[in-house]
Amino acid sequence: MAEITRDQVAHLARLAHIRMSEQELDTLSGELGLILDSISQVQEVAGEDVVPTSHPIPLTNVFREDEPRDTLTQEQALDQAPDSEDGQFKVPAILDGE
Amino acid sequence: MSSNDVMDFGQAMEQFDPVLGFEVHVELNTRSKIFSSAPNAFGDEPNTNVTALDLGLPGTLPVVNKEVVEYAIRLGVALNAQVAESCRFARKNYFYPDTPKNFQTSQYDEPIVFDGHLDVELEDGEVFRIEIERAHLEDDAGKLTHQGGSGRIQGASASLVDYNRAGVPLIEIVTRPIVGAGDRAPELARAYVTAIRDIVKAIDISDAKMEQGNVRCDANVSLMPKGSDTFGTRTETKNVNSTRAVQHAVQHEIQRQAALLAAGGTVTQETRHWHEDTRTTTSGRPKSDADDYRYFPEPDLVPVVVDREWVERVRAELPELPAVRRKRLKAEWGFSDEEFRDVVNAGVDGEIAATVEAGATPAAARKWWMGEIARLANAREVEVSALGVEPAHVVQVEELIAAKTINDKIAKQVLGHVADGEGTPKQIVEARSLAVVSDDGALTEAVDAAIADNPDVVEKIKGGKMQAIGALIGPVMKATRGQADAGRVREIVMERLGVG
Numbered sequence: 001m002a003e004i005t006r007d008q009v010a011h012l013a014r015l016a017h018i019r020m021s022e023q024e025l026d027t028l029s030g031e032l033g034l035i036l037d038s039i040s041q042v043q044e045v046a047g048e049d050v051v052p053t054s055h056p057i058p059l060t061n062v063f064r065e066d067e068p069r070d071t072l073t074q075e076q077a078l079d080q081a082p083d084s085e086d087g088q089f090k091v092p093a094i095l096d097g098e
Numbered sequence: 099m100s101s102n103d104v105m106d107f108g109q110a111m112e113q114f115d116p117v118l119g120f121e122v123h124v125e126l127n128t129r130s131k132i133f134s135s136a137p138n139a140f141g142d143e144p145n146t147n148v149t150a151l152d153l154g155l156p157g158t159l160p161v162v163n164k165e166v167v168e169y170a171i172r173l174g175v176a177l178n179a180q181v182a183e184s185c186r187f188a189r190k191n192y193f194y195p196d197t198p199k200n201f202q203t204s205q206y207d208e209p210i211v212f213d214g215h216l217d218v219e220l221e222d223g224e225v226f227r228i229e230i231e232r233a234h235l236e237d238d239a240g241k242l243t244h245q246g247g248s249g250r251i252q253g254a255s256a257s258l259v260d261y262n263r264a265g266v267p268l269i270e271i272v273t274r275p276i277v278g279a280g281d282r283a284p285e286l287a288r289a290y291v292t293a294i295r296d297i298v299k300a301i302d303i304s305d306a307k308m309e310q311g312n313v314r315c316d317a318n319v320s321l322m323p324k325g326s327d328t329f330g331t332r333t334e335t336k337n338v339n340s341t342r343a344v345q346h347a348v349q350h351e352i353q354r355q356a357a358l359l360a361a362g363g364t365v366t367q368e369t370r371h372w373h374e375d376t377r378t379t380t381s382g383r384p385k386s387d388a389d390d391y392r393y394f395p396e397p398d399l400v401p402v403v404v405d406r407e408w409v410e411r412v413r414a415e416l417p418e419l420p421a422v423r424r425k426r427l428k429a430e431w432g433f434s435d436e437e438f439r440d441v442v443n444a445g446v447d448g449e450i451a452a453t454v455e456a457g458a459t460p461a462a463a464r465k466w467w468m469g470e471i472a473r474l475a476n477a478r479e480v481e482v483s484a485l486g487v488e489p490a491h492v493v494q495v496e497e498l499i500a501a502k503t504i505n506d507k508i509a510k511q512v513l514g515h516v517a518d519g520e521g522t523p524k525q526i527v528e529a530r531s532l533a534v535v536s537d538d539g540a541l542t543e544a545v546d547a548a549i550a551d552n553p554d555v556v557e558k559i560k561g562g563k564m565q566a567i568g569a570l571i572g573p574v575m576k577a578t579r580g581q582a583d584a585g586r587v588r589e590i591v592m593e594r595l596g597v598g
Binding site (some may be wrong): 011085086088093 | 134136143145150153162165394396
C-alpha cells in the first residue's frame with residue numbers, strides 16, 4: 001500500500017486551511033493511501049503506447065471569441081455572500097498570506 | 099546590526115557582483131477576461147464585471163479567450179522567443195480570498211512562450227542582452243482592501259473583496275538570471291522594465307499603465323563576492339510600480355545585502371516590500387511551505403496548439419517594435435545621437451513623431467516639445483502628455499508663425515493658453531487678438547499718430563539722426579499692444595517722413 005504519512009496529511013490540511021482532529025488525521029492517512037493505490041492500478045494497464053494526458057477527450061483549441069457578455073449584477077454576485085459591504089464581499093482578515 | 103542597514107553603493111560594487119532576475123506581470127487589454135466572458139475593464143463599480151466563473155461558483159467551466167492566445171504569440175514574436183507548438187494550463191493551488199476558485203489558473207511546465215531575448219539600451223547607448231526564460235498565461239486575482247488598522251494587512255480586522263479584476267488575463271514574463279551588469283544593475287533594471295512596457299504598448303496587448311497596475315514588476319536580487327560565480331541567496335521585491343522605483347529598489351537591495359554580507363550575516367530568502375516614501379524595502383514573508391502550490395494540469399481546459407501558420411501570420415502583422423522605430427525615426431529626423439537620446443529620455447519621441455506626421459518639420463517639432471512645452475509641463479508638475487497640448491496645436495502654431503500672424507514670443511504665450519484649455523492656437527489668437535498687426539492701414543494710422551505727437555523726434559530724424567526712429571516705433575508698438583512687426587513699422591516711418 002502507498003504510504004501517506006500523518007505528517008503529509010497535516011501539511012495538506014494546513015495548506016488548505018482545514019482544521020483536523022488527531023482522529024481525522026489517522027483515518028485520512030489510511031484512506032488517502034488506499035485511493036492512491038486504486039489510481040496506481042490504472043498505470044499498470046497503460047502501456048508504453050499510451051501518452052499521459054490531462055484530459056480524457058483528445059481535443060485541442062476550444063476557444064471563445066473575445067466578446068464581453070453575460071455578467072452578473074452586483075446584487076446577484078453578492079447574493080450568497082455571508083457578509084458584504086459597499087458592494088464588496090467582506091471576509092475575515094487573513095494574516096499569513098500577503 | 100539591523101538587516102536594513104545599507105552599504106555605500108560604490109563600496110558594495112567593489113566587493114560584490116549583483117545578479118538580477120525579473121518577473122513582470124502584464125495585464126492584457128482584451129475586451130473580455132481570459133476564461134470568462136466578463137468585461138475586462140478598470141474602474142467600474144465593484145463586482146459588476148463578473149460571471150459565476152470569476153466568483154469560483156460550483157459547476158462553472160472555463161473557456162480560453164482566443165485573443166489572449168493571439169496576444170501571447172505576438173509577445174513571443176516581439177521577444178524573439180519560441181512559441182510552443184502545444185501547451186496547457188495548470189492549477190496553482192492556494193487559499194486566499196482574492197482567488198475564489200482556490201487556485202490560480204496558470205501555466206507550469208508548458209509555458210506558451212520560451213527561450214527569447216531582448217536587447218536593452220541604457221541611457222548612454224550601451225546595450226545589454228536580457229535572456230527571457232519564459233512567458234506564461236494566467237488569470238489575475240481579485241482586489242482586496244483591508245479595513246481597520248493602517249489600511250495594510252497588519253492590524254486589519256476584515257477585508258473587502260472586489261472580483262472585477264479576477265480573471266483579467268495576465269502574461270508573466272520571466273528572465274534568466276542577469277549577470278555582469280555590475281554597477282549598472284539599477285539602471286539596467288529600469289531600462290528593462292521600461293523596454294517591456296514600451297513593447298507591450300507598441301504591440302497593443304496592454305494599456306501598459308504602470309500606475310494602474312497594468313505592468314507589475316517583481317525584482318530578484320542577489321550578490322556574489324567579486325570573483326565568485328556561485329549565486330548568492332536572493333530576495334524578491336514585490337510590486338514595484340514605476341520604472342524609477344524598479345531602479346531604486348534594485349539599488350537599495352544591493353546596498354542592503356552588501357551590508358549584511360560584509361558584516362558576516364546571511365541574506366534570508368524572502369519576499370520584500372518596496373516603500374516608495376522611504377525608498378527602502380521591508381521583510382515580507384519568508385519562503386515557506388505556503389509556497390507549496392501543488393501544481394497539476396488543469397482538467398477543465400484542453401491543450402492549446404499553435405500551428406506555425408498562426409505564428410507566421412502574427413509575425414507578418416506585428417507592429418513596428420520600439421527599438422526599430424527609434425532607429426528609423428532618428429534617421430528620418432536627422433537628429434544627432436545626443437539630440438535624439440534627449441528626446442527619448444524626455445519621453446516626447448511619440449509627440450514629435452505625431453507632430454511631424456501632422457505636417458511640422460522635425461526641427462520645429464523638437465524645438466517646441468523639448469522647449470516651451472517641456473517648460474510648461476515642468477512648471478505645472480505634470481507629464482508632457484498630460485499637459486493638454488496636442489501635436490496638431492504645435493502644427494498650428496508653426497503655421498501661424500510661418501504666416502507671420504504671430505512671432506515666437508507670442509507663440510509661447512499661445513501654448514500656455516492651449517494648456518489652460520482655451521482652445522486651439524488659432525482660436526486663442528483670434529479670441530485674445532494676439533495676431534501681429536501687419537495691416538499697413540492700421541500701422542500707418544498708428545505711425546501718423548506717433549509723428550503728430552512727437553514733432554521734436556521728427557525734427558531729429560529729418561536732420562539725419564536715424565537712430566531716433568526708435569522713439570517713434572515705441573509708441574506704435576504700445577498702440578498695437580506689442581503685436582506690430584517692428585521692421586515693418588520702421589519702413590513705414592521712413593516712408594512717411596521721406597527719409598532713408
